[in-house]
Amino acid sequence: MDTAYHPTPRTTPTRYRDRAHYDRETVHRILDESLICHLGYVSDGRPVVLPTIHTRIDETLYIHGSSGSGPMLAARLSGMPVCVTVTLIDGLVLARSAMHHSMNYRSVVAVGTARIVDDPDEKQRALHAVLDHIRAGRADDCRPPNARELAATAVLALDLVEVSAKVRQGGVADDAEDLTLPYWAGVVPVGLAAGTPLPDGDLDPATPMPSYLR
Amino acid sequence: MDTAYHPTPRTTPTRYRDRAHYDRETVHRILDESLICHLGYVSDGRPVVLPTIHTRIDETLYIHGSSGSGPMLAARLSGMPVCVTVTLIDGLVLARSAMHHSMNYRSVVAVGTARIVDDPDEKQRALHAVLDHIRAGRADDCRPPNARELAATAVLALDLVEVSAKVRQGGVADDAEDLTLPYWAGVVPVGLAAGTPLPDGDLDPATPMPSYLR
Numbered sequence: 001m002d003t004a005y006h007p008t009p010r011t012t013p014t015r016y017r018d019r020a021h022y023d024r025e026t027v028h029r030i031l032d033e034s035l036i037c038h039l040g041y042v043s044d045g046r047p048v049v050l051p052t053i054h055t056r057i058d059e060t061l062y063i064h065g066s067s068g069s070g071p072m073l074a075a076r077l078s079g080m081p082v083c084v085t086v087t088l089i090d091g092l093v094l095a096r097s098a099m100h101h102s103m104n105y106r107s108v109v110a111v112g113t114a115r116i117v118d119d120p121d122e123k124q125r126a127l128h129a130v131l132d133h134i135r136a137g138r139a140d141d142c143r144p145p146n147a148r149e150l151a152a153t154a155v156l157a158l159d160l161v162e163v164s165a166k167v168r169q170g171g172v173a174d175d176a177e178d179l180t181l182p183y184w185a186g187v188v189p190v191g192l193a194a195g196t197p198l199p200d201g202d203l204d205p206a207t208p209m210p211s212y213l214r
Numbered sequence: 215m216d217t218a219y220h221p222t223p224r225t226t227p228t229r230y231r232d233r234a235h236y237d238r239e240t241v242h243r244i245l246d247e248s249l250i251c252h253l254g255y256v257s258d259g260r261p262v263v264l265p266t267i268h269t270r271i272d273e274t275l276y277i278h279g280s281s282g283s284g285p286m287l288a289a290r291l292s293g294m295p296v297c298v299t300v301t302l303i304d305g306l307v308l309a310r311s312a313m314h315h316s317m318n319y320r321s322v323v324a325v326g327t328a329r330i331v332d333d334p335d336e337k338q339r340a341l342h343a344v345l346d347h348i349r350a351g352r353a354d355d356c357r358p359p360n361a362r363e364l365a366a367t368a369v370l371a372l373d374l375v376e377v378s379a380k381v382r383q384g385g386v387a388d389d390a391e392d393l394t395l396p397y398w399a400g401v402v403p404v405g406l407a408a409g410t411p412l413p414d415g416d417l418d419p420a421t422p423m424p425s426y427l428r
């Protein structure tokens with residue numbers, strides 16, 4: 001398998017082309033790090049964008065169909081074009097000029113035709129991976145779904161074929177004539193941080209905190 | 215003005231309807247807290263979702279047309295249906311059962327027809343607000359855009375009319391029969407955190423760190 005995706009007109013940005021990346025490793029890392037994705041589809045000719053939970057197994061992106069949308073939507077989207085976008089924010093870029101303010105970010109856009117996951121084994125593997133995507137190790141440390149729960153859950157799959165990443169990192173890019181302006185310039189790093197886990201009120205206090213939460 | 219938006223079929227979720235909110239205060243707070251939005255539109259019948267920077271002034275959402283898409287795209291989208299979605303992640307909800315794993319989140323979906331901002335005064339106000347959205351106080355603490363820079367920047371506007379928020383907060387929602395299972399259950403709070411600002415290498419060391427970054 002190629003180490004990179006092939007750019008297409010749909011995955012070639014019109015601006016900042018030097019920020020585009022097609023190597024699988026970069027794309028995979030962004031998809032794996034982001035806790036959520038934004039799923040786009042067309043409904044009655046109009047765009048709809050919904051946040052939901054995803055995971056990746058090899059070259060397939062699995063989208064969990066429960067987050068507010070539900071199995072009905074997943075069934076309706078099967079065979080339809082979708083766009084799945086994932087964005088991580090890494091920094092606020094404060095330039096001396098208003099114009100050069102920016103953000104450091106890493107994003108992935110994957111387009112293609114969604115497919116509903118009918119095969120029970122694939123569905124179970126995907127749901128297992130969704131849990132491990134939230135926290136690696138969690139899938140084997142909870143009660144697995146029973147037949148009724150599996151039937152009530154829908155999973156969409158999107159093969160990673162038409163995919164690109166965009167990455168902006170580094171410092172401010174002010175014009176040379178602005179460098180001596182008396183404004184603070186630099187980057188404020190930002191990122192998603194986890195706080196102290198809060199045990200459920202009904203939890204037996206003897207239950208140890210799992211290692212994957214420490 | 216009503217204190218709430220009017221639900222429409224497009225802003226009424228098919229599942230978890232109790233998570234839907236239409237009051238302006240909730241919607242505004244989510245839009246204002248999120249650093250980025252995901253802009254959805256239809257191109258050749260297919261969905262496209264791109265991350266970009268936004269801001270809100272009263273009941274208008276302004277979308278900055280530079281983040282990878284550019285003025286050309288903004289011009290093309292004027293008069294077109296768009297969907298702007300903003301999502302904040304607040305927690306990982308780890309239930310005893312795989313099925314009840316979830317996230318605490320706050321999201322807003324705004325749909326409508328985009329309009330390119332032609333009026334120079336409105337454009338300047340919008341760009342000022344975009345900077346203050348990154349950090350309140352920044353817009354007046356940098357070099358304002360000159361005429362050339364203003365011309366090279368495009369701003370899209372979306373009036374906040376057809377809008378809804380979805381909010382999931384609180385603890386795990388396990389079934390009663392699962393409460394005694396031997397798995398840790400609870401919520402891991404997550405949120406975007408800012409690190410120590412990193413001054414630009416060319417910055418005069420005498421330049422003080424602005425108060426809005428402390």
